[in-house]
Amino acid sequence: MSRPDIARLALALLAGLALGWWLRGRDAAPPAVPVAAVAAPADGAPDATTRAIPDTVPATDSAELIDNLAATRELLARWFPVLGSGDAHDGPDYSAERVFYDQFRLVDEALASLRPQTPGHTDLYVVAFAGDGDENVFRNEVEYVEKLFSERFDARGRVVVLENNPATVETRPLATWTNLELVLDGLLEQDRFDPDEDILLLFMTSHGDEDHDLYVGMDNLPLDWIGAEDLSEILNTRPFRWRVNIISACYSGGFVDGLRNSTSMVITAARADRTSFGCGANSDITYFGKAFFVEGLNQTDTFRGAFEIARQLIADWEAADEQQASEPQIASTPLIEAKLAQWRSGIRLGPPQPFAPAGAPAPSNQSSAKSMKQ
Structure with missing residues (x-):
């Protein structure tokens, strides 16, 4: 549930x-x-x-x-x-007005910190979006993705993190519909991104519902959820030719049809009518996040290879917990596979990156996901 x-x-x-x-x-x-x-x-x-x-x-x-x-x-x-915990009449320990007022500054700062694209070279840009600000598991995932792609996949200076979390309202832009559009538009400005040459990787993690909406929220902030049709319109009306879309949420398979095309790869944590597992207040990382990013992309440098590793691991974990299989999905084409191979050939692959919850020191061994539904 x-x-x-x-x-x-x-x-x-x-x-x-x-x-x-x-x-x-x-x-x-x-x-x-x-x-x-x-x-x-x-x-x-x-x-x-x-x-x-x-x-x-x-x-x-x-x-x-x-x-x-x-x-x-x-x-x-x-x-x-x-x-919610605490007194029912207590609000968040920050000013909602100030948080909203700061968003343009925080987005501008995030974009200004990016390295420009390299002419004649395929660069990968990552936008990581943590929609639910009431559970740290989603913050943990996007900040790990930032570390993984910066250190292992040579994308340092080309990662933007949008996250809803009370601990980061003063340092990170919120994960909102508006900020997502601002960042995507900002990537296309000032020679930051070449739509014909570079690849956009958009990773979104949150809760999802049976109507294929991604939950976007934190405390009492009035934030809009993002549905499958909404996300398709956001991306398809912008000139990002080469895309990798990774959606980690329950029922996320419902996003596949609207996002797939001849130059895109779409990966989801579950099929359209199934839940996924591993979120919750007691969890550090979701099943999909651990299997695909921590295990898969630390064993291989290909997204398809990481997906196959993740699919088998998730099936094993769900069977051990006697859970209904989430059945992660992938949609790909020869064109995007060839473009990703071109990108990999131009980077220097770094060492595997251990997982640790946001703000914690890196552990000597990798964290285990807890068995809770998204």
């Missing part, structure tokens, strides 16, 4: 329980229900920032409906951390 699905389910339970308490309170005052009778979540106590839940949650009359709503929300938060 995806994060938005969990949130909708939890909110429905909240409304139902609160209404039930209210209706019962109109006729009689049932005994108090000890909180101890409610099972704690499997992963232990709630976040330390969450308000203490009273020793009892009394059934009350309609005059106390609002208090019941708050108490119910706190109880649900013990099972559904995606509803």
